[in-house]
Amino acid sequence: MNTQGDLGARALHVLETVFGYSSFRGEQADIVDVVARGGDALVLMPTGGGKSLCYQIPSLLRDGVGVVVSPLIALMQDQVDALAEVGVRAAFLNSTQSFDEALQIERRLRGGDLDLLYVAPERLMTSRCLALLESAKIALFAIDEAHCVSQWGHDFRPEYIQLSVLHERFPQVPRIALTATADSQTREEIIHRLQLEDARMFVSSFDRPNIRYQIVEKANGRKQLLDFIQSEHAGDAGVVYCLSRKKVEETAEFLNEHGLNALAYHAGMETAVRSRNQARFLREEGIVMVATIAFGMGIDKPDVRFVAHLDLPKSIEGYYQETGRAGRDGLPASAWMAYGLQDVVQQRRMIDESEAGETFKRVQSAKLDAMLGLCETLHCRRTRLLDYFGQSSLPCGNCDTCISPPGAYDATVDVQKLLSTIYRVDQRFGAMHVLDVLRGVDSEKIRQRGHEQLSTFGIGSDRSEAEWRAILRQVIALGLVSVDHEAFGVLKLADAARPVLKGGERVQLRVYQKPVKARRTSGKPKGFVETDLSAAEQTIFEKLRWWRMETARTHNVPAYVIFNDATLREIAKTQPASLNELRGVSGVGEKKLETYGEEIVALLEGAGVD
Known part of the structure; x- marks a missing residue:
């Protein structure tokens, strides 16, 4: 067994050489240490907080393969591609593969040729898959989106309840359950249903200070949405959530008619069309995805600049999860909602007409009441949001009720x-x-x-x-x-x-405030700083983005899988003249340095960088 210092040094070495980051954030280091030593953990961390590193690094530190249970079948390919870019041997098993493809992955697993394996819960629970795992060396189990186990939550998945079998059949394998949203009731259910009573709990701050929350009186929702996008987020990638499939399609059509590049996504669409639209959203820039809540869980696109709601979410957990898809790169982003009387009536009716039991209806009513309280508050929205998750906060000065306090x-x-x-x-x-x-x-x-x-x-x-x-x-x-x-x-x-x-x-x-048309701005929210780059550095940054787009197209992966904007900005600002200098840039690990380093240095030289 390694000493704590040795393990910490090894974890930091993996973080630097594989993922290209010089230090852990928040409680990441402690979580990695607990799991790498064989302990169980329950991790509550906001979207964009770095949850995936909490199981990826222990998987690389321990013997065997890390098995990641994820409901995100449509995104597994991108997750595996992103890991391949940093030199991690990863694969997935789900229903999109042919029998021969799955057979090849199974051979790699048995042969010890994988570091990480992503598995959908439906596949995991088959006798064939469980027998497969018993024939391999398992480093850990990571249960992603763990809130799906809660019958009281906003995204219940029945198959998650069966995941207690992991503890029963693999008692010596550490487990880490992760989620971005869970109130106290949901946390208790996760612990109970996954048998994590002895797990160490890590609860990070739920605050996303880079997100500006704004809720407006609904008059003409689609027109208000268009004004918001054109005035504050022209050309940006964003997600618009609607309650019904019909409204999704009508809103996407409306935005396209007014010059935006909008796509639709809902469960009633043909699978091929839905998958193609999702792939375009992930791989192209400036697309607005109009969707039901069937879209989005686990979306890794870091440069989503806004999330808008044309209908009231059912709960604060759902609202937080959905708005959390904005600004994963830490740069300023917006969470905008148009809200009116019909939203209240509609959500009340959905609860009343539900065939669920009275206890479930009471829980849903309480969740809706909390959501309505957030909409109607006279005080800071961020304070109200964090209070729901049991965390205190001073007024943020960056939400609509702080910037223009309502009467x-x-x-x-x-x-x-x-x-x-x-x-x-x-x-x-x-x-x-x-x-x-x-x-x-x-x-x-x-x-x-x-x-x-x-x-x-x-x-x-x-x-x-x-x-x-x-x-x-x-x-x-x-x-x-x-x-x-x-x-x-x-x-x-x-x-x-x-x-x-x-x-x-x-x-x-x-006090009632008559809806006013948003004033056209430079295209970014107030206080948004595109970059602190000089004009010359900005030119280099744009050239790097063009190079990244072409490289991503060649590799058939989303652009952010190559490098995110923050890394490109740092390259443009520091202008490394050699591979060794490029090695010190955040987000540039050894594999990416080997793959792209010479191209980037050559591009900088061609741009006139000394």
């Missing part, structure tokens, strides 16, 4: 007017009718029912329909009013409305 007012009288109107129409009508009565709209429908005679008719005429819809949205979010979906969206008073109506409880709401 708040004592809305008790307005809320009483709304609640009284719902009561006066006998809790038998939907939002449109209630607001028409409140505003005193003279319509045939209202006269037919005699509602123009009600004492509440017209008492809200001082406010616009948009303002009242915003008030109603917040009142529903606060649980004062419910929507009866079985009765076609009828508004009903909740028990919590009684003390407000009687004057025993005050209500604070956000």
